[in-house]
Amino acid sequence: MTWSIIATWNFSIDGVKAAAEFVAKGGKSLDAVEMAAKYVEDDPAADTIGYGGIPNLEGEVELDAAIMNGEDLSIGAVMGVKGYKNPISIARKVLTDSPHNILIGQGAEEFAARNGFEKTILLTDESIRKWLDAKKQLAEISKENKGCNKANHDIYGHDTVGIVALDTFGKMASGTSTSGLAMKHKGRVGDSPLVGSGFYVDNYIGGAAATGVGEDIMKGCICFYAVQLMKEGYSPQEAAELAVKKIHDRLFEKNGKVGNIAIVCADNKGNFGGAANHEGFEYAAASDKTLPTIYKVKPVI
Ligand code: GLY
Numbered sequence: 001m002t003w004s005i006i007a008t009w010n011f012s013i014d015g016v017k018a019a020a021e022f023v024a025k026g027g028k029s030l031d032a033v034e035m036a037a038k039y040v041e042d043d044p045a046a047d048t049i050g051y052g053g054i055p056n057l058e059g060e061v062e063l064d065a066a067i068m069n070g071e072d073l074s075i076g077a078v079m080g081v082k083g084y085k086n087p088i089s090i091a092r093k094v095l096t097d098s099p100h101n102i103l104i105g106q107g108a109e110e111f112a113a114r115n116g117f118e119k120t121i122l123l124t125d126e127s128i129r130k131w132l133d134a135k136k137q138l139a140e141i142s143k144e145n146k147g148c149n150k151a152n153h154d155i156y157g158h159d160t161v162g163i164v165a166l167d168t169f170g171k172m173a174s175g176t177s178t179s180g181l182a183m184k185h186k187g188r189v190g191d192s193p194l195v196g197s198g199f200y201v202d203n204y205i206g207g208a209a210a211t212g213v214g215e216d217i218m219k220g221c222i223c224f225y226a227v228q229l230m231k232e233g234y235s236p237q238e239a240a241e242l243a244v245k246k247i248h249d250r251l252f253e254k255n256g257k258v259g260n261i262a263i264v265c266a267d268n269k270g271n272f273g274g275a276a277n278h279e280g281f282e283y284a285a286a287s288d289k290t291l292p293t294i295y296k297v298k299p300v301i
Contacts, residue, residue: 007264012283069095090103160176164266174223222243
Protein backbone atom coordinates (compact mmCIF):
# COMPACT_ATOMS: atom_id res chain seq x y z
CA MET A 1 0.00 0.00 0.00
CA THR A 2 1.28 3.46 -0.88
CA TRP A 3 2.04 5.95 1.89
CA SER A 4 4.46 8.82 2.46
CA ILE A 5 5.48 11.44 4.99
CA ILE A 6 7.67 14.48 4.40
CA ALA A 7 8.70 17.24 6.80
CA THR A 8 10.89 20.32 6.65
CA TRP A 9 14.42 20.32 8.14
CA ASN A 10 16.64 17.58 9.49
CA PHE A 11 15.31 18.08 13.04
CA SER A 12 12.12 16.35 11.81
CA ILE A 13 13.79 13.01 11.21
CA ASP A 14 12.77 11.35 14.50
CA GLY A 15 9.18 12.48 14.07
CA VAL A 16 9.19 11.29 10.46
CA LYS A 17 10.53 7.88 11.53
CA ALA A 18 7.83 7.48 14.18
CA ALA A 19 5.06 8.73 11.88
CA ALA A 20 6.31 6.51 9.03
CA GLU A 21 6.08 3.43 11.23
CA PHE A 22 2.62 4.54 12.31
CA VAL A 23 1.17 5.09 8.80
CA ALA A 24 2.84 1.93 7.46
CA LYS A 25 0.79 0.00 10.05
CA GLY A 26 -2.47 1.66 8.96
CA GLY A 27 -2.36 4.90 10.98
CA LYS A 28 -4.23 7.93 9.63
CA SER A 29 -2.49 10.88 7.96
CA LEU A 30 -3.99 13.49 10.30
CA ASP A 31 -2.62 11.61 13.34
CA ALA A 32 0.74 11.19 11.59
CA VAL A 33 1.07 14.94 10.99
CA GLU A 34 0.24 15.71 14.62
CA MET A 35 2.66 13.02 15.84
CA ALA A 36 5.56 14.25 13.69
CA ALA A 37 4.98 17.88 14.75
CA LYS A 38 4.84 16.97 18.45
CA TYR A 39 8.25 15.29 18.25
CA VAL A 40 9.75 18.60 17.15
CA GLU A 41 7.64 20.75 19.51
CA ASP A 42 8.89 18.69 22.47
CA ASP A 43 12.55 18.94 21.42
CA PRO A 44 14.27 21.99 23.00
CA ALA A 45 17.11 21.68 20.47
CA ALA A 46 14.65 22.73 17.74
CA ASP A 47 14.82 26.35 18.88
CA THR A 48 12.21 27.79 16.54
CA ILE A 49 9.37 25.50 17.53
CA GLY A 50 7.44 24.70 20.71
CA TYR A 51 9.36 24.14 23.96
CA GLY A 52 12.65 26.06 23.86
CA GLY A 53 11.51 28.27 20.95
CA ILE A 54 13.24 31.65 20.79
CA PRO A 55 11.03 34.34 22.33
CA ASN A 56 9.60 37.52 20.85
CA LEU A 57 11.07 40.98 21.53
CA GLU A 58 9.51 40.99 24.99
CA GLY A 59 10.92 37.61 25.97
CA GLU A 60 7.71 35.62 25.54
CA VAL A 61 7.41 32.48 23.40
CA GLU A 62 4.40 32.90 21.10
CA LEU A 63 3.50 29.85 19.04
CA ASP A 64 1.62 29.39 15.75
CA ALA A 65 0.40 26.07 14.36
CA ALA A 66 -2.08 24.66 11.87
CA ILE A 67 -3.38 21.37 10.58
CA MET A 68 -5.48 20.58 7.49
CA ASN A 69 -7.44 17.52 6.45
CA GLY A 70 -7.13 16.80 2.72
CA GLU A 71 -10.37 14.79 2.80
CA ASP A 72 -12.81 17.67 3.41
CA LEU A 73 -10.37 20.65 3.43
CA SER A 74 -11.15 21.31 7.10
CA ILE A 75 -8.65 23.48 8.94
CA GLY A 76 -7.63 24.16 12.52
CA ALA A 77 -5.12 26.90 13.33
CA VAL A 78 -3.90 28.80 16.37
CA MET A 79 -1.84 31.98 16.43
CA GLY A 80 0.17 33.68 19.14
CA VAL A 81 -0.44 31.00 21.76
CA LYS A 82 1.61 31.29 24.96
CA GLY A 83 2.23 28.63 27.61
CA TYR A 84 1.32 25.47 25.68
CA LYS A 85 4.05 23.38 24.15
CA ASN A 86 1.96 21.44 21.62
CA PRO A 87 0.05 24.06 19.60
CA ILE A 88 -0.38 21.47 16.81
CA SER A 89 -2.70 19.51 19.13
CA ILE A 90 -4.66 22.65 20.03
CA ALA A 91 -4.98 23.37 16.29
CA ARG A 92 -6.22 19.81 15.77
CA LYS A 93 -8.80 20.35 18.51
CA VAL A 94 -9.93 23.56 16.77
CA LEU A 95 -10.34 21.51 13.59
CA THR A 96 -12.38 18.75 15.23
CA ASP A 97 -14.22 20.43 18.11
CA SER A 98 -14.78 24.04 17.19
CA PRO A 99 -17.07 25.68 14.63
CA HIS A 100 -14.16 27.96 13.64
CA ASN A 101 -10.94 27.55 11.67
CA ILE A 102 -8.63 29.92 13.57
CA LEU A 103 -8.27 31.02 17.18
CA ILE A 104 -5.76 33.63 18.29
CA GLY A 105 -3.94 34.59 21.49
CA GLN A 106 -6.00 34.61 24.66
CA GLY A 107 -9.00 33.03 22.92
CA ALA A 108 -6.87 30.11 21.77
CA GLU A 109 -5.35 29.73 25.25
CA GLU A 110 -8.79 29.70 26.91
CA PHE A 111 -9.95 27.12 24.36
CA ALA A 112 -6.86 25.01 25.16
CA ALA A 113 -7.48 25.23 28.91
CA ARG A 114 -11.16 24.30 28.49
CA ASN A 115 -10.10 21.27 26.47
CA GLY A 116 -7.70 19.96 29.09
CA PHE A 117 -4.35 21.12 27.69
CA GLU A 118 -1.80 21.76 30.43
CA LYS A 119 0.14 24.99 30.74
CA THR A 120 3.94 24.72 30.52
CA ILE A 121 6.88 27.09 30.81
CA LEU A 122 8.35 27.22 27.31
CA LEU A 123 11.51 29.19 28.07
CA THR A 124 14.74 27.25 28.61
CA ASP A 125 18.13 28.51 29.84
CA GLU A 126 19.36 28.26 26.27
CA SER A 127 16.44 30.20 24.75
CA ILE A 128 16.89 32.95 27.37
CA ARG A 129 20.61 33.12 26.54
CA LYS A 130 19.83 33.40 22.81
CA TRP A 131 17.23 36.08 23.51
CA LEU A 132 19.69 38.18 25.52
CA ASP A 133 22.29 37.77 22.79
CA ALA A 134 19.79 38.72 20.06
CA LYS A 135 18.71 41.79 22.05
CA LYS A 136 22.32 42.99 22.05
CA GLN A 137 22.64 42.40 18.32
CA LEU A 138 19.38 44.21 17.62
CA ALA A 139 20.51 47.21 19.68
CA GLU A 140 23.69 47.39 17.54
CA ILE A 141 21.72 47.15 14.28
CA SER A 142 19.26 49.75 15.52
CA LYS A 143 22.15 52.13 16.37
CA GLU A 144 23.64 51.64 12.87
CA ASN A 145 20.23 52.23 11.24
CA LYS A 146 19.52 55.27 13.41
CA GLY A 147 16.65 53.58 15.23
CA CYS A 148 15.01 52.10 12.16
CA ASN A 149 15.17 48.32 12.45
CA LYS A 150 13.65 46.06 9.82
CA ALA A 151 16.52 43.60 10.06
CA ASN A 152 15.54 41.13 12.77
CA HIS A 153 14.90 38.41 10.11
CA ASP A 154 18.64 37.90 10.09
CA ILE A 155 19.26 37.62 13.83
CA TYR A 156 18.11 34.05 14.34
CA GLY A 157 16.07 31.41 12.59
CA HIS A 158 12.52 31.20 11.46
CA ASP A 159 12.46 27.48 10.82
CA THR A 160 9.06 25.87 10.85
CA VAL A 161 8.24 22.22 10.99
CA GLY A 162 5.93 21.73 8.01
CA ILE A 163 4.59 18.27 7.26
CA VAL A 164 2.58 16.49 4.57
CA ALA A 165 1.40 12.89 5.02
CA LEU A 166 -0.36 10.35 2.80
CA ASP A 167 -1.82 7.29 4.52
CA THR A 168 -2.58 3.83 3.17
CA PHE A 169 -6.25 4.81 2.74
CA GLY A 170 -5.22 7.46 0.18
CA LYS A 171 -6.03 10.28 2.63
CA MET A 172 -3.74 13.25 3.09
CA ALA A 173 -3.07 15.87 5.76
CA SER A 174 -0.64 18.72 6.27
CA GLY A 175 0.41 20.86 9.19
CA THR A 176 2.88 23.36 10.59
CA SER A 177 4.23 24.47 13.95
CA THR A 178 6.57 27.33 14.81
CA SER A 179 7.53 29.94 17.36
CA GLY A 180 7.82 32.23 14.34
CA LEU A 181 10.50 34.72 13.63
CA ALA A 182 12.85 35.12 16.59
CA MET A 183 12.68 38.61 18.14
CA LYS A 184 9.36 39.28 16.40
CA HIS A 185 7.04 42.03 17.56
CA LYS A 186 4.45 40.82 20.05
CA GLY A 187 1.40 39.66 18.07
CA ARG A 188 3.30 39.12 14.83
CA VAL A 189 1.99 36.18 12.79
CA GLY A 190 3.90 34.56 9.93
CA ASP A 191 2.88 32.25 7.12
CA SER A 192 2.74 29.02 9.13
CA PRO A 193 -0.85 29.17 10.43
CA LEU A 194 -2.18 30.77 7.21
CA VAL A 195 -3.90 28.34 4.87
CA GLY A 196 -2.43 28.43 1.36
CA SER A 197 0.73 30.18 2.53
CA GLY A 198 2.20 27.94 5.26
CA PHE A 199 0.34 24.76 4.32
CA TYR A 200 -2.27 23.27 2.02
CA VAL A 201 -3.53 19.80 1.15
CA ASP A 202 -6.22 18.24 -1.01
CA ASN A 203 -6.67 14.44 -1.24
CA TYR A 204 -7.49 14.77 -4.94
CA ILE A 205 -4.04 16.25 -5.67
CA GLY A 206 -1.43 16.49 -2.88
CA GLY A 207 -0.12 18.85 -0.26
CA ALA A 208 2.63 21.33 0.59
CA ALA A 209 4.14 22.99 3.67
CA ALA A 210 6.53 25.93 3.91
CA THR A 211 9.35 27.25 6.06
CA GLY A 212 11.29 30.50 5.97
CA VAL A 213 10.53 34.19 6.31
CA GLY A 214 6.75 34.36 6.63
CA GLU A 215 6.63 38.01 5.58
CA ASP A 216 7.75 36.95 2.08
CA ILE A 217 6.26 33.45 1.90
CA MET A 218 2.72 34.72 2.42
CA LYS A 219 3.02 37.19 -0.48
CA GLY A 220 2.87 34.25 -2.90
CA CYS A 221 0.39 31.87 -1.17
CA ILE A 222 3.10 29.39 -2.06
CA CYS A 223 1.54 26.17 -0.76
CA PHE A 224 -1.78 26.64 -2.57
CA TYR A 225 0.20 27.56 -5.68
CA ALA A 226 2.38 24.45 -5.47
CA VAL A 227 -0.67 22.22 -5.07
CA GLN A 228 -2.28 23.84 -8.13
CA LEU A 229 0.94 23.14 -10.08
CA MET A 230 0.68 19.46 -9.11
CA LYS A 231 -2.95 19.55 -10.29
CA GLU A 232 -1.66 20.77 -13.67
CA GLY A 233 0.58 17.70 -13.87
CA TYR A 234 3.87 18.83 -12.34
CA SER A 235 5.57 16.30 -10.07
CA PRO A 236 6.00 17.35 -6.39
CA GLN A 237 9.69 18.12 -7.05
CA GLU A 238 8.88 20.22 -10.13
CA ALA A 239 6.01 21.98 -8.37
CA ALA A 240 8.19 22.82 -5.35
CA GLU A 241 10.97 24.21 -7.57
CA LEU A 242 8.65 26.21 -9.81
CA ALA A 243 6.65 27.66 -6.91
CA VAL A 244 9.78 28.79 -5.04
CA LYS A 245 11.41 30.21 -8.17
CA LYS A 246 8.34 32.11 -9.37
CA ILE A 247 7.74 33.74 -6.00
CA HIS A 248 11.42 34.46 -5.45
CA ASP A 249 11.78 36.06 -8.90
CA ARG A 250 8.61 38.14 -8.51
CA LEU A 251 9.77 39.58 -5.18
CA PHE A 252 13.38 40.01 -6.26
CA GLU A 253 12.36 41.93 -9.38
CA LYS A 254 10.85 44.76 -7.35
CA ASN A 255 12.66 44.56 -4.02
CA GLY A 256 16.14 43.36 -4.94
CA LYS A 257 16.11 40.94 -2.01
CA VAL A 258 13.95 38.09 -0.75
CA GLY A 259 13.87 36.26 2.58
CA ASN A 260 14.52 32.54 2.82
CA ILE A 261 11.73 30.47 1.28
CA ALA A 262 11.52 26.67 1.23
CA ILE A 263 8.73 24.16 0.72
CA VAL A 264 8.08 20.45 0.74
CA CYS A 265 5.46 18.88 -1.53
CA ALA A 266 3.87 15.45 -1.80
CA ASP A 267 1.25 14.06 -4.15
CA ASN A 268 -1.46 11.48 -3.55
CA LYS A 269 0.60 8.76 -5.27
CA GLY A 270 3.50 8.64 -2.81
CA ASN A 271 5.91 10.99 -4.65
CA PHE A 272 7.53 13.90 -2.82
CA GLY A 273 10.10 16.69 -3.24
CA GLY A 274 11.39 19.95 -1.83
CA ALA A 275 12.93 23.23 -2.96
CA ALA A 276 14.45 26.40 -1.52
CA ASN A 277 15.82 29.75 -2.63
CA HIS A 278 18.81 29.45 -0.27
CA GLU A 279 21.63 27.12 0.75
CA GLY A 280 21.24 24.75 3.66
CA PHE A 281 17.65 23.58 3.36
CA GLU A 282 17.07 19.93 4.18
CA TYR A 283 13.97 17.83 4.61
CA ALA A 284 13.20 14.42 6.07
CA ALA A 285 10.96 11.97 4.23
CA ALA A 286 9.92 8.34 4.09
CA SER A 287 7.50 6.29 2.02
CA ASP A 288 6.56 2.69 1.32
CA LYS A 289 9.42 2.77 -1.22
CA THR A 290 12.08 4.77 0.70
CA LEU A 291 13.46 4.47 4.23
CA PRO A 292 13.47 7.61 6.42
CA THR A 293 16.13 9.84 4.86
CA ILE A 294 17.36 13.42 5.16
CA TYR A 295 17.52 15.09 1.73
CA LYS A 296 19.79 18.07 1.04
CA VAL A 297 18.29 20.64 -1.31
CA LYS A 298 20.21 22.69 -3.89
CA PRO A 299 18.86 26.26 -4.20
CA VAL A 300 16.71 26.90 -7.29
CA ILE A 301 18.18 30.35 -7.87
N1 GLY B 1 7.82 30.63 8.65
C1 GLY B 1 7.68 30.96 9.99
C2 GLY B 1 7.37 32.35 10.25
O1 GLY B 1 7.73 33.23 9.47
O2 GLY B 1 6.76 32.63 11.25
